[in-house]
Amino acid sequence: MFCYQCEQRAGCSGCTGARGVCGKSSKTALLQDKLTGSLVALAEAVGEQNVSEKTNRIMIEGLFATLTNVNFDDEALEKLIETAVKEKEVYASGCSVCQAPCGRMEIYEMEKVWREPDEDIKSLKSLLLFGLRGIAAYAYHAMVLGYNDEEVNRFFYKGMSALGQDRTMENLLGIVMETGAVNFKCMELLDKANTETYGIPAPAEVSLKVEKGPFIVISGHDLKDLKMLLEQTEGKGINIYTHGEMLPAHAYPELRKYSHLKGNFGTAWQNQQKEFANLPAPILFTTNCIMPPKESYADRVFTTGVVAYPGMQHVDGEEKDFGAVIEKAIELGGFSEDKQFAGINGGTKLTTGFGHHTILGAAPQVIEAVKAGKISHFFLVGGCDGARQGRNYYTDFVKEAPKDSIILTLACGKYRFNDLDLGTIEGLPRIMDMGQCNDAFGAVKVALALAEAFECGVNELPLTLVLSWYEQKAVSILLTLLHLGIKNIYLGPTLPSFVSENVLNYLVENFQISPTSTPEEDLKKILEK
Structure with missing residues (x-):
């Protein structure tokens, strides 16, 4: 191979x-x-x-x-x-x-x-x-x-x-x-x-507590699968918890209206083998991000759609019947008492739902804060997470970013820091989760709107993109940013090995793409411009 x-x-x-x-x-x-x-x-x-x-x-x-x-x-x-x-x-x-x-x-x-x-x-x-x-x-x-x-x-x-x-x-x-x-x-x-x-996403606070009793963890990206699962479990005493890239589902009105959509379990996808070990609940994978299941929880893994793993139970069809998943949740019974979990930095709650509708709705407030010198810089820190050493760069970068800066984030890379409480600026939270990786579209819309408001080009804004990549959706997003002429992107934790030296030189010369180094060095270079 x-x-x-x-x-x-x-x-x-x-x-x-x-x-x-x-x-x-x-x-x-x-x-x-x-x-x-x-x-x-x-x-x-x-x-x-x-x-x-x-x-x-x-x-x-x-x-x-x-x-x-x-x-x-x-x-x-x-x-x-x-x-x-x-x-x-x-x-x-x-x-x-x-x-x-x-x-x-x-x-x-x-x-x-x-x-x-x-x-x-x-x-x-x-x-x-x-x-x-x-x-x-x-x-x-x-x-x-x-x-x-x-x-x-x-x-x-x-x-x-x-x-x-x-x-x-x-x-x-x-x-x-x-x-x-x-x-x-x-x-x-x-x-x-x-x-x-599912409606316009709105800011939502999401608990990391898992309540006692039967529950199901749903992972991946497919909101339609989540909606069907919520419909089929309503009134059955089974709680639903999102995992990984499903977290932004809590921001959509048509999903949030279900009272048994309780919170989020676990962190980013690469931690699943540890976090799912002996979990007293089934896990439903709706898209990518499944890892080879460990024996300690393999009997409770279900897949659907294009995602599949040999030996795991697969739910197929257009109108899916999640009856087997529900039966497994009842059989396992969940925790006997409430369990409080935390993010990688110790936080017990997350926020999401700061999509482009919400941020652009607050545009006058944002613009005034920038003009008054209360917001010095915007950093879009996000992308795919992974297990390679060096990804703590993104946690450290956010912690060391100026206290008068705003951190926009999306995709599962946010789990490196999304449980941090960095406070607010003029009533605006310093960390704003814009959603899944595909919501990079919203980040671009925000950047274009700010550029119009300040009567400048996107590359002249006090905005820097600091991206982590892992798989192919990150590649398509990077190509979109290049198509739009967005420059000065910091990319890590390593550069793709499928980019040849000549192609890399082209990207550096035309778009000033930089590999990440250290948070201190990169922040210094960014803020000196």
Whole structure:
């Protein structure tokens, strides 16, 4: 196997051998490559032809299934490959792009990308593929709520076709930058889907206490799955607790109205094997972020949607029946008395719900505070968390940031510091959780609105982005920021190994991307400008 799509790849270069750092086997990795290759072939066969809703779903689900920590189930991957190959045959007779006789190219060999001798071509194709995987995750969440965008869907075929073709560096660079533009459109679509379905997020205080009695922990990103679970458990004496990226669900009115949505359990995804050990409750994984379950809790893990792990109970279908999850919660019984848990810094409550509607609603207050010198700087500190040493950088950065600065945050990287009480400025909390990783769209909207208010460019604002990356959604978000021309981004804890030296130099020269160093050094450099 060869895989270097996530930040925690072995030796900072890539996972090889029998098993990856994420826990997937070499067979699973090869099947994910085969699935990707079948989607390349499908895209080639589609060409400029019109595609059905079914085909779009196959493309989106297939790409999503290859994200890090999503699908470890070989049988499920084989079914996805079979489906993609069959779907390609529907379009093969009208194919005008594939150089082989129509219908011949069943599966593109991804080894051609991984063994590409030109490091810059390999780098750009990797950026393209990983960006497409990130977009697919967001497109999937919008799709299950009934929201689709033709431009976004068409780009999957354009991008996947480019992977299987000989392209110049200049051509690939153009498609990579276009990936950022399409991802912005996709995040906007998902924002619309979520807010029109569940209401406008509003600030919410979330307890880390777990009350006695039966309960269920729900992890991942899929708000529709949470809504169905809340409906099916209402009035049954079972409490629901969010985990990881599901925390922002507490901010949506249509979810918060359920009184048995009690609070949040645990911290970021990479701590689950320790935090779930012997938990007297079932855990439902709705999307990515599942780790190989330990024996101490494997019998109570359930998966749904594209996420899967061999031997775990999977809940399938459009209108999902979570009866087995509910029965397990009743069987396990939960804690015999209330349990008070804490974040990594000892805090016992979290806040969320500071989306772009809320922050822009307070824009006059924010602008006045900046003009009066009461707010000196805005830092967007967020992204994907992980287990690699050095991620305490983000905790220390927030602690050491000037006391007259505001910390915006999103995604699971916030668990490094979101239980800290940093006080307020002019009634505004110094830490504002804007939501899930896809809510980077909202952060961009806020930045653009502030730039308009101050009659300057975004890069002239007292705003710095300090990002942590782990998997492919972070790649798509980074490409979006680059597409928008946002500069001076600090990225860590390590730089992606799939970015070649020439591609990195391009990003540094054109966008002034900087690798993180130490909080003290980076803050000094930022504040001296």
